[in-house]
Amino acid sequence: xxxxxxxxxxxxxxxxxxxxxxxxxxxxxxxxxxxxxxxxxxxxxxxxxxxxxxxxxxxxxxxxxxxxxxxxxxxxxxxxxxxxxxxxxxxxxxxxxxxxxxxxxxxxxxxxxxxxxxxxxxxxxxxxxxxxxxxxxxxxxxxxxxxxxxxxxxxxxxxxxxxxxxxxxxxxxxxxxxxxxxxxxxxxxxxxxxxxxxxxxxxxxxxxxxxxxxxxxxxxxxxxxxxxxxxxxxxxxxxxxxxxxxxxxxxxxxxxxxxxxxxxxxxxxxxxxxxxxxxxxxxxxxxxxxxxxxxxxxxxxxxxxxxxxxxxxxxxxxxxxxxxxxxxxxxxxxxxxxxxxxxxxxxxxxxxxxxxxxxxxxxxxxxxxxxxxxxxxxxxxxxxxxxxxxxxxxxxxxxxxxxxxxxxxxxxxxxxxxxxxxxxxxxxxxxxxxxxxxxxxxxxxxxxxxxxxxxxxxxxxxxxxxxxxxxxxxxxxxxxxxxxxxxxxxxxxxxxxxxxxxxxxxxxxxxxxxxxxxxxxxxxxxxxxxxxxxxxxxxxxxxxxxxxxxxxxxxxxxxxxxxxxxxxxxxxxxxxxxxxxxxxxxxxxxxxxxxxxxxxxxxxxxxxxxxxxxxxx
DNA sequence: GTAGGGTTAG
Numbered sequence: 001x002x003x004x005x006x007x008x009x010x011x012x013x014x015x016x017x018x019x020x021x022x023x024x025x026x027x028x029x030x031x032x033x034x035x036x037x038x039x040x041x042x043x044x045x046x047x048x049x050x051x052x053x054x055x056x057x058x059x060x061x062x063x064x065x066x067x068x069x070x071x072x073x074x075x076x077x078x079x080x081x082x083x084x085x086x087x088x089x090x091x092x093x094x095x096x097x098x099x100x101x102x103x104x105x106x107x108x109x110x111x112x113x114x115x116x117x118x119x120x121x122x123x124x125x126x127x128x129x130x131x132x133x134x135x136x137x138x139x140x141x142x143x144x145x146x147x148x149x150x151x152x153x154x155x156x157x158x159x160x161x162x163x164x165x166x167x168x169x170x171x172x173x174x175x176x177x178x179x180x181x182x183x184x185x186x187x188x189x190x191x192x193x194x195x196x197x198x199x200x201x202x203x204x205x206x207x208x209x210x211x212x213x214x215x216x217x218x219x220x221x222x223x224x225x226x227x228x229x230x231x232x233x234x235x236x237x238x239x240x241x242x243x244x245x246x247x248x249x250x251x252x253x254x255x256x257x258x259x260x261x262x263x264x265x266x267x268x269x270x271x272x273x274x275x276x277x278x279x280x281x282x283x284x285x286x287x288x289x290x291x292x293x294x295x296x297x298x299x300x301x302x303x304x305x306x307x308x309x310x311x312x313x314x315x316x317x318x319x320x321x322x323x324x325x326x327x328x329x330x331x332x333x334x335x336x337x338x339x340x341x342x343x344x345x346x347x348x349x350x351x352x353x354x355x356x357x358x359x360x361x362x363x364x365x366x367x368x369x370x371x372x373x374x375x376x377x378x379x380x381x382x383x384x385x386x387x388x389x390x391x392x393x394x395x396x397x398x399x400x401x402x403x404x405x406x407x408x409x410x411x412x413x414x415x416x417x418x419x420x421x422x423x424x425x426x427x428x429x430x431x432x433x434x435x436x437x438x439x440x441x442x443x444x445x446x447x448x449x450x451x452x453x454x455x456x457x458x459x460x461x462x463x464x465x466x467x468x469x470x471x472x473x474x475x476x477x478x479x480x481x482x483x484x485x486x487x488x489x490x491x492x493x494x495x496x497x498x499x500x501x502x503x504x505x506x507x508x509x510x511x512x513x514x515x516x517x518x519x520x521x522x523x524x525x526x527x528x529x530x531x532x533x534x535x536x537x538x539x540x541x542x543x544x545x546x547x548x549x550x551x552x553x554x555x556x557x558x559x560x561x562x563x564x565x566x567x568x569x570x571x572x573x574x575x576x577x578x579x580x581x582x583x584x585x586x587x588x589x590x591x592x593x594x595x596x597x598x599x600x601x602x603x604x605x606x607x608x609x610x611x612x613x614x615x616x617x
Numbered sequence: 618g619t620a621g622g623g624t625t626a627g
Contacts, residue, residue, distance in 0.1 A: 182619050189620075220620040227621095252621040259622070290622040325623040332624095360624030367625095395625040402626095430626040465627045497627060 003038045010034065010049055027052060028060035031075070032067045040074045047082060055091040062090075062097040069105040072098055076114065092124045096134060103144050112151050119155045119164070128152065128171045146177050157187045162199065169203075173210045181207075185218050192225040200225040208245075220253045227260035230493075232269075235260070249280070255287045262295045270295060286317055290326050297330035305330045321352045325361055332365025340365055354385065360393050367400025372409075375400055389420070395427040402435030410435070426452070426460050433466055442470050461492040465501050472505020477514075480505060496522070500532045507540025515540055531557065535568045542575030550575050551584075566597045574606035582607070 010030050013023075034042050034049075043049055058079065062072050076090065076098055083089050090098075095118050102111040118124045118131075126134075128149065135145055149172050156165035165187055172179050184207055191200035204222035207214055219242050226235035235257060239249050254277050261269040270292075277284070284292075289312045296305040309327050313319060324347045331340040340362060348354060359382040366375035375397060379389065394417050401410040410432065414424065424432075429452045436445035449467055453459060459467075464487050471480035484502060487494055499522040506515040515537060519529055534557050541550035554572050557564055564572075569592040576585040585607060592599065 185619055215619090217620045224621065250620090255621040257621095262622095285621095287622040294623075320623095322623040327623095329624065355623095357624045362624090364624065390624090392625050397625095399626065425625095427626045432626095434626065460626095462627045467627095469627070501627070 003034075003042065006030075006034060006037060007042055007046070007049075014049070014052060024054070024056050025060060028057045028064065031057070031061050032064050035061075035067060035071045035075055039071070040078050043075075043078055050079075050082075053079075055089070055094060058090040058094045059097060062094050062101065069101045069107060069110075072101055073107075073110055080117065092118065092126060092131070093134065095124060096131070096138070099148065100135075100139055100144060103147055108147075108151070111147075112155060115148075115151050115155045116158070119152065119159060119161065128168045132171070132175075142177075146172075149177055150180050150183050154183050154186060157183075157190050160190065160194065162187075162191065162194075162196070166203070169206070173206075179210070179212050181213060181215060181218060184212075185221060188218055188221040188225075192221060192228070197225045197229050208242075214242075214247060216247055216250050216253060219247050219249075220256055223253060224256045227256050230260070230264075232257065232260040232264075249282075251277075251282050251285050251288060254282060255285075255291060258288065258291045262291050262298070265295075265298055267295070267299075284312070284315075284317065286312070286320055286323055289317060290323050293323070293326045293330060297326065297333055300334055302330055302334045302336060321347065321355065321358065324352065325357045328358060329361035329364075332361055332368070335365075335369055337365050337369060337371075354382075354387075356382070356387050356390050356393060359387065360396060363393055363400075364396045367396055367403070370404065372397075372400040372404060372406070389417070391417075391422050391425060391427075394422065395425070395431060398428060399431045402431050403438070405435070405439060407435070423455075424452075426457055426463055429457065430463050430466055433463075433470075437466075437470060437473075442474060445470055461487060461494070461498065464492070465494075465498045468498070469501045469505065472502060473508070475509060477505070477511075494527075496527050496530055496533070499527060500530070500536060503533060504536040507536045507543070510540060510543050512537075512540050512544060528560070531562045531565050531568060534562060535565065535571060538568065538575075539571040542571055542578070545579070547575050547579045547581065564592075564595070566592070566600070569595075569597060570600070570602050573603055577606040 013026065013030060031050075031053075061067065061075060079090055095114055099111055099114050102108075102114065131152075132145055132149065135148060149168055153165055153168040153172075156162070156168060169179070169184070169187070171177075184203070188200055188203060191197075191203065201222055204218060207218060219239070223235045223238055226232070226238065239253060239257070243249065254273055258270060258273050261273065277288075289308055293305040293308050296302070296308070305327060309319075309323070312323070324343060328340045328343050331337070331343065344354070344358065344362060347358070359378065363375045363378050363382075366372070366378060379393065379397060382393070383389065394413065398410050398413055401407075401413065414428075417424075429448060433445040433448045436442075436448065446467065449459065449463060452463070464483050468480045468483050471477070471483070480502060484494065484498070487498070499518055503515045503518050506512070506518070519533060519537065522529060522533070534553055538550045538553040541547070541553065550572060554564065554568070557568070569588060573585050573588050573592070576582070576588065589599070589603065589607060592603075
C-alpha cells in the first residue's frame with residue numbers, strides 16, 4: 001500500500017517537475033525512499049521512473065548516508081544492466097562515491113567489482129593521479145587512497161592491463177603510499193604466466209628498488225620466471241644477491257631450481273642443490289620428493305624412486321595425488337604395470353579422486369606396453385567418471401595406435417577429437433609423422449609436417465628433429481644440416497637427442513668423419529654424449545669394418561659412466577662376429593647376460609654365424 | 618587471498 005502511494009507521488013513528480021538543481025535533489029530523495037522501502041523491484045517493473053536520471057542524481061543517491069551500501073550496489077547493478085533505459089550512466093565521481101562507501105562498509109570484494117567497471121570503461125578511466133586527486137578533494141583519508149590504489153592495481157592485473165598496473169605501482173612509489181606485497185605478487189605471477197619474463201624481472205627489480213618489504217614469495221616467483229626460460233644460472237645469481245639482503249630461499253625456492261635441473265637432467269647440479277638444502281636445514285616436502293622421483297623416472301631408476309616414496313612416508317610427509325601420479329608414471333615407464341595399477345588402487349582407497357593426469361600416466365603405460373585395447377578400456381572408464389578426453393590423453397592413445405601401425409584407428413580417433421573442437425597440436429603431428437616413418441612413408445611424413453606449418457602451428461625442436469631424422473635417413477644431409485643450423489639460429493637449442501639423430505644419420509651411411517665432428521661439437525657446447533651417441537658411433541665403425549675403433553668406443557663407455565644398452569651389445573657382438581672374433585663376441589655376450597639384458601634374435605644369429613666364420617679360418 | 622611439483626611426440 002505504502003509502495004503504491006510512493007510510486008504515484010513519484011510519477012506525479014516526474015510529470016510536473018522540470019529538471020533543475022532542486023528537482024535533482026528531490027528526484028534523488030524519491031529514488032532513495034523507493035529503494036529503502038521496496039528495493040530495486042519498482043525500477044525493474046517501471047524503468048521509466050528513471051527517465052530523468054542524470055549523473056548528478058546518481059551521485060546524490062550514492063552519497064546519501066541514509067541509503068545503506070547494499071542498496072547502493074543494487075541500484076548500481078541495475079543501472080549497469082539497463083544503460084539504454086536511462087539517459088545517462090553514473091560518472092566517475094558517482095563510481096568513486098560508491099567505492100568510498102563500500103570501503104567504509106569494508107566490502108572490499110564489491111569495491112573491486114565497481115573499480116573493475118571503471119578500469120574496463122574508456123570513458124570512466126582517468127589516470128591514477130587524476131583519480132586520486134579527485135579522492136583527496138572529497139575524502140581526506142590516506143588509508144582509503146592506499147586501498148583504492150591497491151585494488152585498482154589488482155584490477156588492472158586481473159584484466160592483464162599490465163601497463164596500467166605498472167603505472168599505479170609507480171604512482172604509489174612516487175607518492176609514498178604503502179604498497180601491499182601480495183598485490184605485487186599477483187602482478188609478478190601474471191607476468192610470468194603470460195611469458196613476459198623480462199617484465200616480470202624488471203618489476204621485481206622495481207619492487208626491490210622501491211624499498212618496500214619483500215618476502216621469499218616474490219623472490220621465488222622471479223626466480224621461477226628465469227628457470228622456466230632455462231636461465232638457471234641467472235636465477236641462482238638472483239637468489240644469492242637477495243640472500244645478501246636478508247631474503248633467504250626456502251623449500252619452494254629450492255624446488256623451483258631443482259625443477260629446472262630435473263628438466264635439464266643434470267644430476268650433478270641436482271646434488272649440489274640437495275647439499276645446499278641440507279646445509280640450510282631445509283627439509284624436503286611433497287614437492288621436493290615429486291621432483292626427485294620424476295628425475296629418477298627419467299633415468300629408469302624405479303628402485304630409487306620407490307625408496308624415496310617409502311622415505312617420505314616414514315618421515316611423515318603427506319603423499320598427495322601428484323606424488324602418486326609421479327610414482328605411477330615411473331613404474332609405467334619401466335613397464336611395471338602391475339605395480340602401477342596397484343598404486344592406483346591404493347590412491348582410490350585412500351580417498352583421492354583420480355584425475356586426467358593419473359589416467360594419462362596409466363594409459364600411456366598400457367600403450368607403450370602394446371596393450372592399446374586395455375588403454376581404450378581405461379579411457380572409457382575415465383570418461384564414465386566424468387573426466388573428459390583431453391589433448392594429452394588423446395595424443396597418448398594416438399601414439400599407441402601409430403606405434404602399432406593402426407592407421408585406421410588413429411584416423412577415427414582424430415575425427416572424435418575434431419568433433420570436440422580440438423585441432424591436432426605439435427605433438428599429434430609429430431606422432432603421426434613418426435608413425436609414417438616407421439612404415440617408411442617418408443614423403444607422407446614430410447608432407448604432414450609441412451602442412452602443420454601451413455596451418456600456423458610453429459615447428460618446435462622435436463618436430464625439427466623428426467624432419468632431420470627423415471632427411472638424414474634419405475641421405476639428404478644438406479637439408480638435414482640446414483634445419484640443424486636454422487634451429488640453432490632460432491635459439492631452439494639442440495639437445496642430446498637432436499645431436500644423436502644427426503650422428504645416427506651419418507653413421508648409418510658410414511660417414512664417420514662428420515659423425516665424430518658432431519660428437520666434438522656437442523661436448524664443446526656442454527652436452528655429454530650418452531649411450532645413444534656411443535652406440536651410433538660404434539655401430540658405424542662396425543659398418544666400416546673397423547672393429548678395433550668400435551671396441552675402443554665400447555671400452556670408453558664405462559669410463560664416462562655410460563652403461564651399454566641391449567642395442568650397444570647387439571651392435572658390438574654382431575660386429576665382432578662378422579670379423580670372426582667369436583671369442584670376444586662370446587665374452588661380451590656373457591657380460592650382456594649378467595647385465596640383465598634379454599638377447600634378441602639378431603644376437604643369436606650373429607653369434608652362430610661367427611662360429612662358422614671362425615671355424616673356417 | 619599469496620610462490621614451487623604430476624600425464625603426450627623426436
